[in-house]
Amino acid sequence: MTGATTQLVELLLCEPSQSTVGLLCLLYGCLTAHALYALPPLRRLLRPRTHVEQIVGSLALASALRLLSFASFLAIMAASAARASHGENCYRRVPSSEQAFYAKGVVLMFNLPDFVVVSSYALLLVVWFEGFLDARRHWWDRRWYAWNWRVAYLCFNALLFASQLVLYALVFFAPFDGVEVLYFFLAAVTLVMPVIHVAVYVALTFKFAGFPPVGDARAKNARARVSRVALAWGLGRSCWGAAVYAAVFVADGPRFLRDPSRGTVAVVGLFLLTEICPFVLALDSGFLRLVEKSAGDTGYGSVATPPRVAETRPDDDPRKSEWSND
Numbered sequence: 095m096t097g098a099t100t101q102l103v104e105l106l107l108c109e110p111s112q113s114t115v116g117l118l119c120l121l122y123g124c125l126t127a128h129a130l131y132a133l134p135p136l137r138r139l140l141r142p143r144t145h146v147e148q149i150v151g152s153l154a155l156a157s158a159l160r161l162l163s164f165a166s167f168l169a170i171m172a173a174s175a176a177r178a179s180h181g182e183n184c185y186r187r188v189p190s191s192e193q194a195f196y197a198k199g200v201v202l203m204f205n206l207p208d209f210v211v212v213s214s215y216a217l218l219l220v221v222w223f224e225g226f227l228d229a230r231r232h233w234w235d236r237r238w239y240a241w242n243w244r245v246a247y248l249c250f251n252a253l254l255f256a257s258q259l260v261l262y263a264l265v266f267f268a269p270f271d272g273v274e275v276l277y278f279f280l281a282a283v284t285l286v287m288p289v290i291h292v293a294v295y296v297a298l299t300f301k302f303a304g305f306p307p308v309g310d311a312r313a314k315n316a317r318a319r320v321s322r323v324a325l326a327w328g329l330g331r332s333c334w335g336a337a338v339y340a341a342v343f344v345a346d347g348p349r350f351l352r353d354p355s356r357g358t359v360a361v362v363g364l365f366l367l368t369e370i371c372p373f374v375l376a377l378d379s380g381f382l383r384l385v386e387k388s389a390g391d392t393g394y395g396s397v398a399t400p401p402r403v404a405e406t407r408p409d410d411d412p413r414k415s416e417w418s419n420d
Contacts, residue, residue: 111358112168112171112172113358114358114361114362115164115167115168115171116168117358117362118164118361118362118365119161119164119165119168121362121365121366121370122157122160122161122164122370123161125157125161125370125373125374126154126157126158126161128374128377129150129153129154129157129373129377130154132150132154132377132379132382133147133150133151133154144386145217145220145221145385145386146382146385146386148217149214149217149218149221149376149382149385150377150382152210152213152214152217153214153373153376153377155207155210156207156210156211156214156369156373157207157373159206159207159210160207160369162203163203163204163206163207166203167200167203167204170200195266198265198266198273201265201273201276202262202265205276205277205280208280208284209254209255209258209280211331211369212254212280212283212284212287212331213250213251213254213255214376215287215327215328215331216247216250216251216254216287217247218323218324218327218376219287219290219291219294219324220243220244220247221320221324221385222291222320222321222324223239223240223243223294223298224236224240224243225317225320225321225384226295226298226302226317227239227240228308228317229302229307229308229314229317230302230305230306230307230308231305231306231307231308254283257279261275261276261279262276264276273342274342274343277338277339277342277343278339278342278343280335280338281335281336281338281339281342282335284331284332284334284335284338285331285332285335285336285339287328287331288328288329288331288332291324291328292328316384316387319380319381319384320381320384320385322375323372323375323376323381326371326372326375327372327375327376330367330368330369330371330372331368333364333367333368334364334368334369337364337368
């Protein structure tokens with residue numbers, strides 16, 4: 095096996111204790127139940143294919159996939175510990191003929207939810223952008239901007255998941271280390287998206303600087319809440335991208351995980367900071383109501399359509415008729 099694959103499998107199955115993986119299973123089980131609980135009322139009350147349903151559905155899928163991966167890791171570690179003569183629960187217990195396929199399967203099992211999370215973050219950026227358009231009183235067509243951003247989101251998803259299939263094929267069939275390519279791509283995309291968010295924010299701030307804000311204090315607080323959720327996701331994704339790069343490409347990156355006390359705190363803290371807390375913020379009922387209003391026809395802070403002025407023709411002017419009588 096190649097170095098990146100070996101290091102990542104050791105990080106997933108050898109370094110964390112069973113109690114650490116079991117705690118992560120419990121956390122993601124609660125998160126998955128919370129996301130699934132939010133789905134039925136949304137299907138009854140909201141229109142299909144809204145931003146709210148997309149956000150909740152993608153987060154529920156990512157949580158369920160992460161739960162299944164950790165549950166599989168826990169089962170593998172328990173089986174390895176039961177078979178091991180000295181209590182070691184590492185992938186080296188697998189026969190050499192199946193070791194490469196086993197290691198790559200473990201890597202892909204852990205990687206699968208990451209692409210769903212990236213797609214969810216892109217959708218949150220679209221929601222944030224539409225809220226930014228509602229924050230100013232301007233004459234540009236909001237629907238045109240929103241349509242372009244949604245088309246960009248669909249194209250981004252198509253490229254993202256097509257790249258996922260190609261990268262997974264490289265992991266199994268490429269003559270070089272496909273795991274390094276996979277996680278380099280994932281780390282790059284994860285780190286670049288918050289940078290794009292900041293760049294778009296700066297550009298839009300300058301572009302809409304001459305337009306006055308709309309809405310009362312309640313609307314401003316609502317927009318600020320959406321911005322805080324997007325900021326929390328950006329910080330979490332940045333930390334996740336840096337952690338992925340350090341775990342795969344830095345030789346001594348996961349050394350501190352060998353300490354049982356520090357390793358458990360570090361692993362659980364990483365998932366709490368980068369995924370669980372941002373997921374909880376996005377699944378909050380108050381935030382989802384704001385997203386529903388922002389995507390509706392009369393979003394919070396939206397500019398009302400100005401009344402039409404009746405057009406007066408010269409023939410209808412009473413003064414002209416008086417002049418003609420003269």
